[in-house]
Amino acid sequence: MSTTLPATHRGSLPAMVRIEAIRFLRHPxxxxxxxAAYGVEAWLILADSPTATDGEQYAVDLLSQPIIPAFFIGLTSLVVAARLTRSTEVAVEAMATAPGTEARRTLAVAGACVVPLVAGLGWLAEVLVLITVHPPHPHELWFGTVNDVYVxxxxxALGPVACLGGALLGILVGRWLSFPGAPAVAVVLLVLLTMVGQLPYAYSEQGNLRVWVPWAMFHTGTMSDGKAWEGIPGYAQALVPGNPAAYLGYALALCALAVVGxxxxxxxxxxxxxRLLAWGLVALAVxxxxxxxxxxxxxxLVSEPLPLAA
Structure with missing residues (x-):
């Protein structure tokens, strides 16, 4: 006679999501x-904002700073989500019972990825608060000089959604890759793909094609050394070609594809x-x-040079 307990095929998905969200939130x-993301952002704006020729300090390169939450929150969330996904299955195997099907458990962890998403939104709120202390210069590529929808x-796309996407990619890794160190390998490959997939030609005539990568930069940063580079004058900054609004939709489509996968x-x-959902999402992403x-x-889109003090 078998002593294995029958698996529970129906469970409360919201309850499962809450459990996984708490596990996610408590992960060191x-x-x-x-x-780290919040601390680095605070330091950049409060302690590292450059002084202009008028003697005032201004926050600069704000549209390049979403790399901070993408790196510190998005990549760590990838590792955390992969580990949570694997640990859930290890527990199922050990207990010979399961709270719902594997697909429902996957959806539960996916629902818990609202945690890194909210953390990313918290970073964005932090930026909006901090720039009341050191506001951007009128020449900064920001609200007022760039279409608000694009800003x-x-x-x-490059901040909160990247945090969400990193976590969802972690679930995909946790489901399909079981060898030791798989999350770390995924992080390295993701960073390499993002860099190699766009940096070699981002400033060329084909730079618009770079937006296939999961994290496509748009802001070049300020030429703070005063020297012109790639057609950008000294002390100026630029946005490279592409449609940020469509890219936001593309990034969300990739998130949905990670869940389906x-x-x-x-x-x-x-x-x-x-199957229909998967193909529909592929078509939408394309x-x-x-x-x-x-x-x-x-x-x-090149800004006017910022009058930064030498």
Whole structure:
């Protein structure tokens, strides 16, 4: 006679999400990443804002700073989500019982990824508060000099959505890769893909094609050494070609595809509906990529030089 307990095929998904969200929120690696992101941002604006010729300090390169939460929160969330996904399955194997199907457990961890998303939104709120202390210079590529929709799209796509995407990619890794160190390998490959996939040609005539990568930069940073570079005058900054609003949609489509890919690991979930959803998301991602690449900024949008003190 078997002593194995039957698996519970129906469970409260919201309850499962709450449990996984608490586990996510309490993970030390995520807490370290969030504190690092918030701390670095505070230091950049409060202690490292340059002084202009009028004697005032101004926050600069604000549209390049979403790399901070993407790095500290997004990448750590990838590792945390992968570990949570694997640990859930290890517990299931050890207890010979399961709170719902594998697909439902995957969706529960995916729902818990609201934690890094909220952490990313917290970073954005921090920026908006800190610039009341050191506001951006009128020449800064920011609200007032760039279309507001594009500014919000860059901030959201490369900040909070990148935090969400990193976590969802972690679930995908946790489902499909079980060898030791898989999350760390995924982090390294993701960083390399992001750099190699855009930096060699970002400032060329084909720079608009770079937006296929999961984290595509738009802001060049200020030429703070006073020297011109790639057609950008000294002390100026630029936005490279592309449509940030369409890219935001593309990034969200990639997030959805990561969830579908993780759910697909459960053979019992491979229904016609899931297949149609997957192909629909692929088509949507391709369409949004084309919009991001071939609409929006057709050429670099270059600012007026910022009057920074030498």
């Amino acid at each position: 690696l995520l807490l370290i990443g969030v504190l 919000w799209s860059i901030l959201l 993780a759910v697909w690991h459960d053979r019992s979930a491979r229904t016609v509906r899931l 369409a949004l990529y084309l919009l991001a690449a071939f609409t929006g900024f057709e050429q670099m």
